[in-house]
Amino acid sequence: MTATDEFTRRLRGVLERRYHHLHPFNQRMHRGELSREELQLWVTNRFYYQVKIPIKDALILANCPEPEVRRKWIQRIVDHDGRDGGGDGAGGGEEGGIEAWLRLGEAMGVGREEMVSHRRLLPGVRFAVDAYVEFCRSRPWLEAVAASLTELFAPLIVKERLAAILSHYPWVDPEGLQYFRNRLAQAPRDAEHAIALVTERFRTRADQERAVAALDFKCDVLWCLLDAVERGPLPGWEA
Amino acid sequence: MTATDEFTRRLRGVLERRYHHLHPFNQRMHRGELSREELQLWVTNRFYYQVKIPIKDALILANCPEPEVRRKWIQRIVDHDGRDGGGDGAGGGEEGGIEAWLRLGEAMGVGREEMVSHRRLLPGVRFAVDAYVEFCRSRPWLEAVAASLTELFAPLIVKERLAAILSHYPWVDPEGLQYFRNRLAQAPRDAEHAIALVTERFRTRADQERAVAALDFKCDVLWCLLDAVERGPLPGWEA
Numbered sequence: 001m002t003a004t005d006e007f008t009r010r011l012r013g014v015l016e017r018r019y020h021h022l023h024p025f026n027q028r029m030h031r032g033e034l035s036r037e038e039l040q041l042w043v044t045n046r047f048y049y050q051v052k053i054p055i056k057d058a059l060i061l062a063n064c065p066e067p068e069v070r071r072k073w074i075q076r077i078v079d080h081d082g083r084d085g086g087g088d089g090a091g092g093g094e095e096g097g098i099e100a101w102l103r104l105g106e107a108m109g110v111g112r113e114e115m116v117s118h119r120r121l122l123p124g125v126r127f128a129v130d131a132y133v134e135f136c137r138s139r140p141w142l143e144a145v146a147a148s149l150t151e152l153f154a155p156l157i158v159k160e161r162l163a164a165i166l167s168h169y170p171w172v173d174p175e176g177l178q179y180f181r182n183r184l185a186q187a188p189r190d191a192e193h194a195i196a197l198v199t200e201r202f203r204t205r206a207d208q209e210r211a212v213a214a215l216d217f218k219c220d221v222l223w224c225l226l227d228a229v230e231r232g233p234l235p236g237w238e239a
Numbered sequence: 240m241t242a243t244d245e246f247t248r249r250l251r252g253v254l255e256r257r258y259h260h261l262h263p264f265n266q267r268m269h270r271g272e273l274s275r276e277e278l279q280l281w282v283t284n285r286f287y288y289q290v291k292i293p294i295k296d297a298l299i300l301a302n303c304p305e306p307e308v309r310r311k312w313i314q315r316i317v318d319h320d321g322r323d324g325g326g327d328g329a330g331g332g333e334e335g336g337i338e339a340w341l342r343l344g345e346a347m348g349v350g351r352e353e354m355v356s357h358r359r360l361l362p363g364v365r366f367a368v369d370a371y372v373e374f375c376r377s378r379p380w381l382e383a384v385a386a387s388l389t390e391l392f393a394p395l396i397v398k399e400r401l402a403a404i405l406s407h408y409p410w411v412d413p414e415g416l417q418y419f420r421n422r423l424a425q426a427p428r429d430a431e432h433a434i435a436l437v438t439e440r441f442r443t444r445a446d447q448e449r450a451v452a453a454l455d456f457k458c459d460v461l462w463c464l465l466d467a468v469e470r471g472p473l474p475g476w477e478a
Contacts, residue, residue, distance in 0.1 A: 017475030123459035124466060127366040134373065220362035223473055227363060227466070234462055236256030 018219035025230040032168025045125045047115045050101045054080040056136040063141035100179035107176020124228025132221045146214040151191035257458035264469040271407025284364045286354045289340045293319040295375040302380035339418035346415020363467025371460045385453040390430035
């Protein structure tokens with residue numbers, strides 16, 4: 001096994017042990033055991049993560065001094081924010097991931113205004129997601145790239161989730177599931193770019209420890225997000 | 240009732256509904272129902288909050304342009320960091336709250352090195368505490384002062400905790416409880432200064448909403464800290 005293979009295997013090992021596909025709330029979702037209210041609370045709170053994705057990617061762009069890396073990475077922002085039409089009257093605009101998530105929320109019975117207002121955003125979700133954004137702002141950009149490697153396992157969870165929602169939650173409008181279908185194409189491309197950067201650039205043992213720590217941290221973020229949703233609203237909230 | 244009284248009552252109302260004396264984990268602690276491991280996990284994780292207190296107070300100093308306010312506020316930093324002796328060979332140094340918390344941990348059977356290393360710091364605790372520090376860094380200093388008003392209820396919880404530990408956890412060395420005794424004197428003085436500032440300076444309805452929101456936020460921080468401790472280590476951790 002080459003040193004690169006071994007490093008890659010170590011990164012995948014983090015995900016095998018700690019990615020949020022193992023979280024009890026996620027497992028209940030995929031077994032069809034969530035109530036309508038629980039699924040709605042999840043989609044509403046996860047929206048806060050969704051809106052922060054292009055922010056954290058812009059911070060990575062801002063911290064990365066290499067145009068050739070930025071030229072690829074910028075696609076992630078476009079994927080989430082969408083793209084305006086060409087202005088030639090022929091249309092050609094593209095809906096982004098944020099809009100697709102709003103449609104997912106609507107398909108689950110949550111109004112778009114309710115999601116955009118973040119009225120039901122749980123503090124634990126906000127703290128975890130903000131920690132991720134702050135990580136991308138303050139840490140070396142390659143560590144933020146390493147943190148993004150949860151994308152390696154995204155197709156796995158997304159495929160399962162798509163099937164689970166279709167079969168266990170018939171009240172969810174299947175038209176609203178386009179977000180997941182898009183991610184099945186985007187995530188592998190993103191993960192491939194990121195893993196190539198990480199394995200090419202993190203060469204020393206100390207570097208590789210930093211990459212593993214970044215991925216560990218990102219697993220903490222996703223896990224704590226689901227912890228907060230599972231626990232639900234704090235006392236004294238006007239819901 | 241004067242407008243100030245009404246505002247004060249509103250702030251106290253936030254604490255009555257949302258302060259962490261209501262948290263199930265705190266209530267179990269005070270009823271004597273925590274295991275040794277749970278109490279140790281609490282003291283170790285809460286240490287991260289303790290070490291950030293002087294940091295957030297220094298950020299408030301840094302953001303406050305008024306020397307007469309800073310002259311009082313600085314005492315909080317001294318209370319937590321301690322004070323060196325006079326250098327006249329006569330001693331006269333003072334132990335601060337951080338040192339006192341380390342002694343509390345030792346009295347509960349947690350080594351000082353283990354606490355200082357933050358080896359067992361739970362991600363949810365780190366995210367919540369870091370959010371508080373970031374709040375004090377980025378928001379107007381008077382909002383950070385309003386967030387500190389949880390001190391209004393601190394004597395209540397500290398008095399109960401002191402009695403609970405003495406009666407329910409006989410294995411905790413009572414010598415180690417000085418931190419709580421110190422806070423019983425310090426917290427009322429700090430809270431009095433803070434509530435005077437908040438009620439004098441937040442005069443409009445919009446200002447008062449911001450003060451209430453800051454205190455709500457701080458209650459979220461303390462609550463989420465206990466949520467994370469109650470839930471315990473994430474999977475895949477080497478403990």
